[in-house]
Amino acid sequence: MDFRKQKSIYQQIADRLMDQLVAGMPAADERMPSVRDVAVAYGVNPNTVMRSFDYLQQEGIIYNRRGVGYFASADAKDKILAIQRREFLEEDLPLIRQRMKQLGISIDELTLDDVI
Amino acid sequence: MIEIRNLDFSYRKMPVFSGINLTFPEGSIYGLLGENGVGKTTLLKLICGLQRPTVGTCTIDGLTCHDRRPEMLQRIVFLPDEVLLPDNSTPRKYVDELAPFYPNFAIGTFLHLMQELEVEPDRKFREMSFGQQKKSLIAASLSLGTDYVLFDEPTNGLDIPSKAQFRAILSRRFEERNTIIISTHQVKDVENLIDPIVILSHNAVLLDAPVQKITEKLFFEYGGEKRDDALYSELLPGGYMNVVANERGEESQLNIEALFNAVLRNKERIKELFA
Numbered sequence: 141m142d143f144r145k146q147k148s149i150y151q152q153i154a155d156r157l158m159d160q161l162v163a164g165m166p167a168a169d170e171r172m173p174s175v176r177d178v179a180v181a182y183g184v185n186p187n188t189v190m191r192s193f194d195y196l197q198q199e200g201i202i203y204n205r206r207g208v209g210y211f212a213s214a215d216a217k218d219k220i221l222a223i224q225r226r227e228f229l230e231e232d233l234p235l236i237r238q239r240m241k242q243l244g245i246s247i248d249e250l251t252l253d254d255v256i
Numbered sequence: 257m258i259e260i261r262n263l264d265f266s267y268r269k270m271p272v273f274s275g276i277n278l279t280f281p282e283g284s285i286y287g288l289l290g291e292n293g294v295g296k297t298t299l300l301k302l303i304c305g306l307q308r309p310t311v312g313t314c315t316i317d318g319l320t321c322h323d324r325r326p327e328m329l330q331r332i333v334f335l336p337d338e339v340l341l342p343d344n345s346t347p348r349k350y351v352d353e354l355a356p357f358y359p360n361f362a363i364g365t366f367l368h369l370m371q372e373l374e375v376e377p378d379r380k381f382r383e384m385s386f387g388q389q390k391k392s393l394i395a396a397s398l399s400l401g402t403d404y405v406l407f408d409e410p411t412n413g414l415d416i417p418s419k420a421q422f423r424a425i426l427s428r429r430f431e432e433r434n435t436i437i438i439s440t441h442q443v444k445d446v447e448n449l450i451d452p453i454v455i456l457s458h459n460a461v462l463l464d465a466p467v468q469k470i471t472e473k474l475f476f477e478y479g480g481e482k483r484d485d486a487l488y489s490e491l492l493p494g495g496y497m498n499v500v501a502n503e504r505g506e507e508s509q510l511n512i513e514a515l516f517n518a519v520l521r522n523k524e525r526i527k528e529l530f531a
Contacts, residue, residue: 146478146509148471149448176428183423184448185285186430191468 149184150191157192158220161201161212168217172202172210199223257281258303258404258435263312265295265302272298274459275312282403283432284466287450288439289516294456296439297337300406303437304334316404330358332404335397337412339389343382347375347392351399360401369395373421387413394422398429405436411445419445443512453512455519463519465530467510473529474518475502476511487525488518501529 147155157178166172175193179186193210196202201219202210213219240247258280265273272295280286290296301307302314305321305328314321319328341350347370355361370377373391381389390413397405411419426449430436438446453470455463465473474487479495486498497511499518519526 146476148467148507148509151507152509179427180424182448183420183427185451186427187284187451188448188467 150188150195153178153182153184153189154192154195157196158201158224161216162220162224166212168212168214170212171208172212174209257317259313259315260299260302261313261315263302263314264310265298265307266310267298271459276459276461278454278461278464280435280437282435284452285426285430285436285438285450287443287446287453287512288437288456289441289443289453289512290456291520294458296456297408299456300334300408300437300439303404304332304406305329306334326357330360331402332406333358333397333400333402334406335393335408335410337409339393341381341389341393343380345381346378347381347396348377350381350392351396354396354400358400358402362399362401365401366395366399369398369425372425373418385413387415387418390414391418394425398425403433403435405434407436407438407440409440409442410438411440411442414445423449443516447512450512453515455516457520457523460523462523463515463526463530469530470515471502471507471510472505473502474515475500475504475506476508476514478509487522488514490514490517 157172172193173181175186175189178192179189182189193202197204197210199219201213201216203213204210258278260276260278263273263276264271288296288299298307302309303316303321305324308322316328316331319325321328347366351361351363351366355363367377370392373395375384375388375391375395377392379388381392384392390410394407394410397407411422414422423446426436438450440446443450452466453463454461463470477483477498477500479492480498482489482491482496483498483500486500488499490497497514499511499514502508
């Protein structure tokens with residue numbers, strides 16, 4: 141949303157994994173794709189993908205079973221939606237508000253069906 | 257681990273390095289960048305023992321590189337930018353000749369990589385394009401089973417689909433015990449692959465930092481106006497891209513070309529920021 145900001149690659153990959161988790165891929169307690177597979181799919185350094193997985197684990201979105209791999213937490217969806225809601229309110233919305241002001245679009249206009 | 261200590265090197269009377277220190281621990285794919293003639297290829301040759309330091313040391317796992325002992329040579333492979341290949345030979349014959357020197361060589365890996373890169377292992381080198389020869393050599397380098405792989409401009413000559421294949425192959429083959437060093441000017445080809453990044457200039461290491469540290473110290477802002485406090489700015493179709501000191505602690509997407517220009521123009525400031 142912030143056109144001046146481009147998230148770092150590890151954050152972009154984490155975002156994408158979170159979008160997939162929200163869509164149920166993988167479902168709760170099912171296995172995540174391996175770090176290696178994700179790295180190969182995007183042609184990025186495996187250490188970068190490891191950072192994305194570390195972040196998801198810190199947020200409690202995925203958990204690690206030693207020697208087996210990473211799995212989606214039971215409440216992964218709720219946790220991700222909470223993060224995405226916070227991001228929308230704190231980062232996206234102020235920009236939308238600012239842009240609406242610039243363009244003279246009132247909040248009432250947005251409630252019209254043809255706009256939404 | 258590759259360790260370079262207080263190393264001086266000169267070609268006859270022309271000094272290339274004086275007193276440089278660098279270490280390359282295992283578990284990383286290093287990007288080695290620098291303007292033409294700063295000694296990137298020379299550094300790779302020193303590491304694989306093809307050049308001898310005038311002063312100082314260069315070692316691999318404690319073994320002096322220029323001694324070129326078999327136990328050191330079997331741990332490392334260097335793929336130069338251009339290799340003169342025997343016209344009548346084939347990739348399969350070529351690796352057959354190398355195999356006795358590399359105890360961990362795996363023919364299965366080689367054939368698999370050749371298939372992935374779509375080059376026939378029994379075709380004569382003289383019937384191949386430069387790109388196909390290069391692909392054969394990349395497949396050979398990655399199947400020798402060495403812990404250390406040095407690539408000099410590996411994407412040079414590769415067609416567009418092969419560049420993506422090269423990235424995928426490297427992320428698939430790379431293991432924790434490996435140290436890969438890619439020297440290149442084609443940073444876009446390996447943009448999200450190389451980490452840490454080492455930038456050389458005449459007689460100095462200007463930057464040696466992992467991507468995480470770079471994006472902690474520097475902020476890459478896209479599509480705004482030109483900023484006075486920018487270490488480097490460039491006009492793109494979407495507006496200016498600015499490289500500034502990262503004051504908000506927010507991580508952004510690294511752009512290696514912009515990083516390179518920012519580092520070259522602000523050597524002292526970069527040194528302070530990364531100290």
